[in-house]
Amino acid sequence: MPNGWRFYWQWRLGTAGISLDLNSLNPLNLSPKDARSSPNRRSPDGRERRQSYLTIWLNTVAALALLLPGLALAQSSVPTPAEAISLEQQGKLAEAVKVWQSVIQRNPRDAAALASLGVDYSKLQKYPEAAATYRKALALDSRLAGIQLNLGLAEFKQGHFEAGIAPFAAALAAQPENLQARGLLGMSYYGAGRFAEASKQLELAAKAEPDNLQLRQVLAQSCLWAKNYDCALEEFRQIQLRDPGSAAAHVLMGDALDGLGRTPEAISEFEQAVKVAPREPNVHFGLGYLHWKLKQYDEAEVEFKSELALDADHPQALAYLGDIEMQRNDTEAAVPLLKKALQAHNEIRIAYLDLGAILTEQRQYPAAISALKRAVELDPEQPDAHYRLGRIYQATGKQTAAQKEFTRVRELHEKAEDDVARKMSKAPPPLPQ
Numbered sequence: 477m478p479n480g481w482r483f484y485w486q487w488r489l490g491t492a493g494i495s496l497d498l499n500s501l502n503p504l505n506l507s508p509k510d511a512r513s514s515p516n517r518r519s520p521d522g523r524e525r526r527q528s529y530l531t532i533w534l535n536t537v538a539a540l541a542l543l544l545p546g547l548a549l550a551q552s553s554v555p556t557p558a559e560a561i562s563l564e565q566q567g568k569l570a571e572a573v574k575v576w577q578s579v580i581q582r583n584p585r586d587a588a589a590l591a592s593l594g595v596d597y598s599k600l601q602k603y604p605e606a607a608a609t610y611r612k613a614l615a616l617d618s619r620l621a622g623i624q625l626n627l628g629l630a631e632f633k634q635g636h637f638e639a640g641i642a643p644f645a646a647a648l649a650a651q652p653e654n655l656q657a658r659g660l661l662g663m664s665y666y667g668a669g670r671f672a673e674a675s676k677q678l679e680l681a682a683k684a685e686p687d688n689l690q691l692r693q694v695l696a697q698s699c700l701w702a703k704n705y706d707c708a709l710e711e712f713r714q715i716q717l718r719d720p721g722s723a724a725a726h727v728l729m730g731d732a733l734d735g736l737g738r739t740p741e742a743i744s745e746f747e748q749a750v751k752v753a754p755r756e757p758n759v760h761f762g763l764g765y766l767h768w769k770l771k772q773y774d775e776a777e778v779e780f781k782s783e784l785a786l787d788a789d790h791p792q793a794l795a796y797l798g799d800i801e802m803q804r805n806d807t808e809a810a811v812p813l814l815k816k817a818l819q820a821h822n823e824i825r826i827a828y829l830d831l832g833a834i835l836t837e838q839r840q841y842p843a844a845i846s847a848l849k850r851a852v853e854l855d856p857e858q859p860d861a862h863y864r865l866g867r868i869y870q871a872t873g874k875q876t877a878a879q880k881e882f883t884r885v886r887e888l889h890e891k892a893e894d895d896v897a898r899k900m901s902k903a904p905p906p907l908p909q
Contacts, residue, residue, distance in 0.1 A: 555579055557589060569596050587616035591623055598630055606630040607639075624650070625657055632660060637667030655684050659691060666694055671702035679707070689718055693728070700731055708732035723753035727762060734766060742766055755786060761793050773800045791821035795830075802830050810834065825854040829861055841868055859888035 555578035563572035576593040580586055590613035597606035610627040613620060628643035644661035648654060662677030678695035685691055692715050699707035712729040719725055730745035746763035753759060764779030777800055783793040798813030811834060814827045828851040835844035845868055851861040866881030 554582075557592070560592065564596065569600050572596050573600070585616055587613045587620055590616065591620050591626070594623075594626060594630070598626065598633075601633075603630045603633045607634070607636075622647075625654075625660075628657075628660060628664070632664060632667075635667070637664045640664040641668065655681060659685075662698070663694060666698050671698045672704070674698040675702055675704060675707060682711075686714075687718060689715060692718075693724070696728055696732075700728070700735065703735065705732050705735040709736065721752060723749040723756050723759065726752065727759060730762065730766070734769075739766055739769060743770075757786065758783070760786070761790065761796075764793070765796065768796055768800070773803060776800060789816075789820045791817045791824055794820065795824045795827040799826055799830050802834065807834050807837075823854055825851050825858070825861075828854070829864070832861070832864055836864065836868055841872055844868055857888060859885045862888065 555575040557576075557579055560572045560575035560579065563569075563575060573593060573596050576589055576596065579589045580593065583589070590609055594606045594609035594613060597603070597609060607627060607630040610623055610630060614623055614627065624643040625647040628640040628647060631637075631640035631643070641661065641664045644657055644664055647657040648661055651657065658677055659681040662674050662681055665671070665674035665677060675695060675698040678691060678698055682688065682691050682695050692711050696708050696711035696715065699705070699711060709729070709732040712725060712732055715722065715725045716729065726745045726749035730742040730749070733739070733745060734742035743763065743766045746759065746766060749756065749759050750763060760779045760783040764776045764783065767773075767776035767779065777797065780793040780797045780800075783790050784797075787793075794813050794817035798810045798817060801807075801810035801813060810830065814831050817824050817827045828847045832844045832847035832851060835841075835847060845865065848861045848865045848868070851858075852865070855861075862881045862884045866878045866885065869875070869878035869881060
């Protein structure tokens with residue numbers, strides 16, 4: 477037998493658990509050369525030897541015949557896409573994943589199998605694995621149906637909003653009428669803090685689904701945080717028309733009105749929200765802030781204390797109560813409130829600003845400088861902390877440093893707007909689940 481076939485069958489037989497020395501296929505265990513030169517080749521009992529050879533061949537053929545069903549069975553047990561799909565239909569996703577992995581191991585360039593594996597990973601909420609698998613499939617075949625949308629969803633589910641933008645945009649480019657792709661693209665822009673782009677996509681989606689309040693709320697927030705107050709106001713009106721008893725709708729309307737400089741009207745909206753949901757977190761603080769903004773300190777104090785009755789450690793309510801006490805020149809009452817606010821949350825700018833002012837009056841300049849620098853770190857675009865620092869440097873003979881701060885104050889002459897939405901929250905509300 478040729479050596480290649482000998483090794484092949486030795487392997488096949490070995491895998492079947494049969495021990496067979498293929499040298500026995502040669503007469504009398506002789507090599508072909510020895511068999512030809514053997515003096516017994518033409519002996520009188522050659523017939524018996526031929527019979528013996530025939531028996532050996534027949535036994536070998538019988539052994540190979542026994543192997544054939546096993547070989548066929550081995551071939552039939554190779555995992556196939558059909559098997560994986562059947563498991564998926566039975567809800568056996570973990571088993572389906574293993575089959576897809578075997579299919580891909582046999583053919584690593586099977587883009588469709590990779591895409592199917594990604595779908596099963598997503599259904600099992602294994603989103604990192606799903607995203608990585610979708611990207612491999614895309615590298616092999618970017619035209620696979622639905623692959624970009626699925627990749628975007630896998631990233632979105634992980635909170636990777638920036639990473640989800642490109643695949644959603646690609647899915648939308650391929651199917652401009654796909655409302656799901658457009659809505660998810662807008663949500664991803666929102667999650668990534670790109671509010672102007674979010675409002676553009678969500679506005680188109682809301683026109684197609686005018687009664688989708690969840691979508692309209694995210695659109696309204698996008699407009700609000702993009703400082704497109706006219707857009708925000710219109711959306712909040714639409715939300716109120718569809719859900720007139722919603723406290724959130726009144727709050728959002730108030731946010732938009734305050735952003736437009738219509739603070740008295742914003743107060744009316746927040747008062748309606750308090751009536752509808754008096755125990756809703758942040759509603760009393762929001763109303764109190766609007767009163768504080770108009771220097772209506774008595775009314776503001778009532779609302780801040782109402783918020784603290786619901787949450788004794790509400791940091792913003794504590795800080796603004798402290799500011800009210802400072803405005804009344806009661807520093808003994810102000811300092812504990814300001815310090816407690818910073819213990820609850822150490823990034824409240826007004827607390828550092830007020831403490832810096834109080835410490836300056838007490839001539840505790842190093843501590844005052846530290847507090848005011850922290851206020852600058854939290855919002856370098858506000859001129860008041862720069863001005864107070866300049867006064868301290870001037871009082872302590874540091875003229876160069878003082879002049880630098882006063883120059884910065886002039887550059888920031890147009891004070892940045894502080895609307896109620898940004899006071900109630902340092903970041904926009906999270907996306908709805």
